[in-house]
Amino acid sequence: MGRRILNDALRTIVNAERRGKASVELKPISTVMSSFLRIMKEKGLTLLFDPKFVCLSKNIILSVHWCEGSISGEAKIDTLFLIAFDVRYIKNFQVHDPHRVGRITVDLQGRVNDCKALTYRQDVKAKEIEEYTERTLPTRQWGYVVVTTPDGILDHEEAIKRNAGGQVLGFFY
Numbered sequence: 001m002g003r004r005i006l007n008d009a010l011r012t013i014v015n016a017e018r019r020g021k022a023s024v025e026l027k028p029i030s031t032v033m034s035s036f037l038r039i040m041k042e043k044g045l046t047l048l049f050d051p052k053f054v055c056l057s058k059n060i061i062l063s064v065h066w067c068e069g070s071i072s073g074e075a076k077i078d079t080l081f082l083i084a085f086d087v088r089y090i091k092n093f094q095v096h097d098p099h100r101v102g103r104i105t106v107d108l109q110g111r112v113n114d115c116k117a118l119t120y121r122q123d124v125k126a127k128e129i130e131e132y133t134e135r136t137l138p139t140r141q142w143g144y145v146v147v148t149t150p151d152g153i154l155d156h157e158e159a160i161k162r163n164a165g166g167q168v169l170g171f172f173y
Contacts, residue, residue, distance in 0.1 A: 003169075006033050007117035009104075010170060013090075017112045026104040029095065032169065035153040036117075036146055037093045037106065040172055043144050043155060044088035044111070087111065089172060115172030126165040129156050136171050143173025 009026040016024035026033070091107040124132050124147065133156045137143035145156040149166035159166070 002030055002032060003117055003119045005030055006036060006170065007119055009033050010036075010115045010117050010172070013106060013108070013112060014115055017108055017110060020110070021108060023105055023107050026106060027101065029098065029102045029104050032148075032153065034093070034095055034098075034104065036169060037090065037104065039144065039146055039153065039155050040089040040112075040115075041091075041093060042088075113173055115170065117170035118168050122168040124165055124168055126159065126163045129160055129165065132156075132168065137173055143171060145171045 005028055009029075012024055012026060088109060089111050091109050093104055093106040096103050096105065122132075129145070129147065133145050134140070136145055146169045147154055147156060147159045147164075147166045148169050149159055149162070149164040151159075151162055151164050153169065154162070154164070
């Protein structure tokens with residue numbers, strides 16, 4: 001039952017992202033859902049770059065050139081004017097009235113392509129997490145698999161660091 005609630009919430013997030021909504025409200029809630037959202041909020045990075053020399057496509061940095069070049073191939077180093085670019089999956093979320101039915105308001109960033117919760121129990125050993133991640137995510141560069149372990153709910157990178165296996169809750173990219 002709890003995994004169905006998580007799956008419905010994640011599908012609501014994906015649908016709102018596709019429609020271009022700024023925020024979404026999730027009901028009913030669970031502690032697993034707020035842990036999953038915490039991982040979505042923490043993961044990603046803030047990049048610094050020079051806006052004159054960056055090619056962006058769908059919030060993914062394709063190439064960063066830190067120097068100016070001429071047609072003959074000579075390169076001159078340009079002074080860097082850096083800006084921060086936040087590539088986290090969600091901006092923020094807020095839990096309202098967690099002891100009753102409750103609701104969670106999620107501020108979206110427009111970065112979630114897909115996220116799903118597994119409605120069946122998928123056990124994965126610590127050694128098998130990397131292989132499972134390669135099968136599930138589209139590439140190695142982005143996306144996370146969320147695993148519930150004896151150490152708590154972790155993403156696949158943290159679970160590998162701690163050498164902890166467990167059950168796969170879901171994934172997002």
